[in-house]
Amino acid sequence: MKKYSIPKKSLILVAVLISLLITLSLVSNALQNGYDLFQKALAKERGEGNLEEAISLYQKVVKEATDESLAAKAQLRIGICYEKLGRKEAQKAFQKVIDNYPSQTDTVKVAKEKLSILIKAQTIIKKGDTEFRIRKVWDYARMGGRGNMGRPSPDGRYLLYWDMGSNNVCALEFASKKKHFITKEAVLSASKDPSSKKPIEFHWGGSIWSPDTKKVAYSWLKFKNVFALKDAWDEEGNFKDSFKELRITGFDGSNTRILYSDDNLEEVNPLDWSQDGRHILAALISKDKIRQLVTISVAEGSVRVLKTFDTLTRGDGFEIGELFSPDGRHVVFDSQQENFSNRDIFLLSPDGNYEVALVEHAADDFVLGWTLDEKSLIFASDRTGTASIWVIRVSGGRPYGDPVLIKKDMGSFWPKGFDKKGSFYYAHETMVSDVYIAEIDSKTREILSKPKKASEHFVGSAMHPDWSPDGKYLAYISYPEYEQDALNPKSVIFIRSIDKGKEREIYIELRNIWGTCWSHDGRFILTVGSEKEGREGFYQIDVKTGNFTSILQFNKGDTVGAPVWSRDGKKIFCIYKHPEQKIARIMMFDLASEEKKEIHRDNFQCYYMAGRPFFPQDLVLSPDGQFLAFNVRERETRESILKIIPSFGGEATEVVRWEKGKIIMTADWTPDGKDLLFAESKFQRGYKFNFWKISVEGGEPQKLGLQMDRVYVLRINPDGQRIAFRAGQRIKEIYAMDNFLPVENRKSKGGQK
DSSP states (O other), rough: OOOOOOOHHHHHHHHHHHHHHHHHHHHHHHHHHHHHHHHHHIIIIIIIHHHHHHHHHHHHHHHHHHHHHHHHHHHHHHHHHHHHTTTHHHHHHHHHHHHHHTTOOHHHHHHHHHHHHHHHHHHHHHHEEEEEEEEEEEEGGGOOOOGGEEEEOTTTSEEEEETTTTTEEEEEEEEEEEEEEEEOOOOOOOOSSSGGGOOEEEEEEEEETTTTSSEEEEEEEESSSOGGGSSBTTTTOOSSEEEEEEEEEEEEEESSEEEETTTTTEEEEEEOTTTTSSEEEEEEEEOOOEEEEEETTTTTOOOEEEEESSSSSSSSSSOOOEEEEESOOEEEEEEETOSSSSSEEEEOOTTOOOOOEEEEOOOOOEEEETTSSHHHHHEEEEHHHHEEEEEEEETEEEEEEEEEEEEOOOSSSEEEETTTOOOOOEEEEEEEEEEEEEEEEEOOOOBOOOOOESOOOOBBEEEEEETTTTSSSSEEEEEETTTTOOSSSOOOEEEEETTTTOOEEEEEEOEEEEEEEEOOSSSEEEEEEEESSEEEEEEEEEETOOEEEEEEOOTTTEEEOOOOOOOTTSSEEEEEEOOOSSSSSEEEETTOOEEEEEEEEEEEOOOOEETTEBOSSEEOTTTTEEEEEEEEEEEOOOOOEEEETTTTOOOEEEEEETTEEEEEEEEEOOOTSSSSEEEEEEEEEEEEEEEEEETEEEEEEEEEEEEESSEEEEEEEETTTEEEEEEEEEEEEEEEEEEEEEEHHHHHHSSSO
């Protein structure tokens, strides 16, 4: 038998090819391992707030990564983590980005900006002064939303807040983590004994400290003939048969007295207490919707009106807004000007006759407080592109010189105030949110697979999933820079191919986009958002080009939910509320005729994100386009209800009513239109949501065997074999920032602001 031999050159070529394949495989694995490690570090930093462990993981990425771009980003994150911790190592970390990765121009640019701020800060902090630091003082997730948090006490020991369980005023002691009841007289239901029947009353509104921390002023809501909390609201969402009082009490609840009361008041909120203890600055809102800024005498309760505003409420999450000047001779306030979207800061004389602009800029500016030397106003502004802290000198009731940047890139924060040492307290919320995909049985709808993240891009910031009409693509939104810029987050729409596993990014020059809805032909995505200086409206985004077109604009102050396209693309449905309306509506907008039609009105609850009001409730159209499904929380019973209504209008039908203490957040139709899948949770810390199925005809709901954290926006693939949903956790914390002001502003003269 003739033997064949392989030529030596061929053997060498095969060996080279095998070696090359092995090398490429190793490189590919190394790249993937480095990327996975980077995502774990991001999860530690943003999701858990464990900065020390995140730094350790980022350092490992820098050491092992073969991709220079990834290594540079990891080194930048190391600097950002150290900056959050208030550590000196931040400067060295940013310098390493500049020195070691000069070709990574975008990352280097960010590092240079941050390094410049740190160097400037060093030049104004003298040797021997206490070092700058940020410290977490409380995890407030267990005490409700940031709006329930009040001011820190002047001595820095306590934080006022509204206790959600009892509806009383409480003070949290930072050191012991104990709560002290300032009030105990809230009545939420009438006594069973008819002879002692008493109308309900409770704390509702703001609360502030006296300059010596010995007293608290707070809002109190009283009812005349309402004996149960479930009966407190009328059909328009107003408190019925009620009035507000402004009260003062001792820290121990003693010597309580009514300072001011008026049957015509809808709101009376204390804003600040003058340094001499003689006056309280307050906001009054009458039942005919007139908002006034007033001072109230602590001794006798007499009122002086300083200014009447066109805007009823602030609605931006920055709860300070109005303050006395340190000498008590003036009042500062921030206000959104008529016909302009930006907010500026003004100074007002005690008699209200003299008003001057302290800070005017195309950006949004918010009052925070006064420096301890009483010479400068501290304010927040997004003029650098992100929310940062600035100071401006004030002399003789006028601005002196230009504002000075003090702390850049504060991220998403909600100010609470200053103590007498100059420490700044603020609330910080991070929503760690990802989009997940799970396989389901097309007939029983039972969950067949463990949910997997749709993508590892921008971990912790994905939301609003929606399937394309053919089920081949999944669109979702990400806000990759929300933590750095809550006032103007950058938006990215991802289009993911389910079969190929590839993603395409569409960067949108719109602010705060909310919701994704594919057109029936799969060419466009509908969303709500606003252009840089424009009003909010509906925008149509071309899936191929990324170009967007405005198709409907709303008036200033309107609140809208995520839009839904009709099957023919000629109409848009959404949850909508005008500023003068208490009850929100489901509206239909005809794009051709420009007709607006009210479909239904119900108790849709409004929330805020980055200062923007929105409706988080789902509004989903049935596969045949004939019905809309939505969820509400009934005001009287506090029960969550899943309803359906004809898309052309008519009576709403209850599909399922969930017991008090539980909440339904999202639902979607099965492809055959016979069932609804929904997610519900108990009102509890963490919000563990369970998935259910129920027939649109009603009956008993069936549990699907899946539980996830905080589920929003559930969507079923048109093939009925997959679901996509947003899930995650909300991290809620209160921080104190010490020694962040220039030395000349930190010299105390005994002031408290």
